[in-house]
Amino acid sequence: MKRIILSYIFFLAVVSAQVDTTIVYLGSIDSSIVMDVKYATTNNFVGKVLYPTDKVYMRKIVAEKLSEANRYLRESYNLSIKIFDGYRPLSVQKLMWEILPDPRYVADPSKGSRHNRGAAVDITLIDENGNQIEMGTPYDDFTEKAHYDYEELSDDVKANRKLLRDVMIKFGFEPLETEWWHFDFKGWEKFSILDYQIN
Template sequence: MTQPYELVELDAVFPTLCIDLKYASADNITGAPIYREARCLLHPDAAQALSKSIHIAALAGLRLMVYDAYRPQQAQALLWQACPNPEYVVAVDIGSNHSRGTAIDLTLMDEQGRILDMGAGFDEMHDRSHAYHPSVPPAAQRNRLLLNAIMYGGGFVGIESEWWHFELPNAASYPLLNDLFGCYAPKTITTLPL
């Protein structure tokens, strides 16, 4: 089966974009690399929105740091195995918007390349990761609001449970894609406590 469209390689189109693909390393909720290739891909519509967000961030003297974009469905299955909680990980039978190429996970960096404090880490599956959690200090809450404004200005929407996740408003209307690269099956996946 052929893909209905070609995804955009973000490092080729945006050579100055900072990319740290968490699922191509052990720095993720499974504790092991999942992606066999460190490819950062997006649907052309999402890449166009990201271009606007990059420009808006630059106007504020900030840069974006991408943690994840397109995600093979096999990787989604491994994440569901590690965290079978629909508040944070979409069940495989539904299909993640990452697997459509229409979602991106990211944060903000200052002019010196320091990641801004968001009050909770990426993939921290806890209430503190919710967009407007009262335990998040005001400075971190302002950083989250700034990230939201930058991404909204580009054409993305956020979700309530993860401050780092943004997607096109109609993300789920795009088709799920065949896996474009392989995944590792972590030898031992520890399920996170719910």
């Protein structure tokens, strides 16, 4: 009997530890986050339209945490999040790799990007008028200037990058040293690589 009770408790613990891993449209969780999806336009580093939609998708838990970070930024700093990319279909990763097969800039699709797991976001901060605050480089600038700790930046830019990083860490994300805009959701490895069709 004791063994049955113990295994039942174990079963409950496993069930309650599971998070909702469905892929959701970010706008269904937080419609106040501005989406600016360069990969749905030709204005990106490959110069081609890669996405059939300019809507951003990601795992539900990731969207919820991003929304919490957004609310905190608005209430504490009068700033909010603008997002460039979230979930990226594996087919798009393969296309990017065909165009630019260089692991310094594009994740090898055989390994997959954390974006392919719906567990990474590319973001910046905007003020109350919707203007991006200064981060030192545009999104997808693949030079050293985009490295978080690049020295030759103004104090304002350094402070802006630090604010974005600190808030994202506070809400469960991990930064990437080479791209100030990229954050992985902590525990990303628990989410599988998907070729979910976005539209």
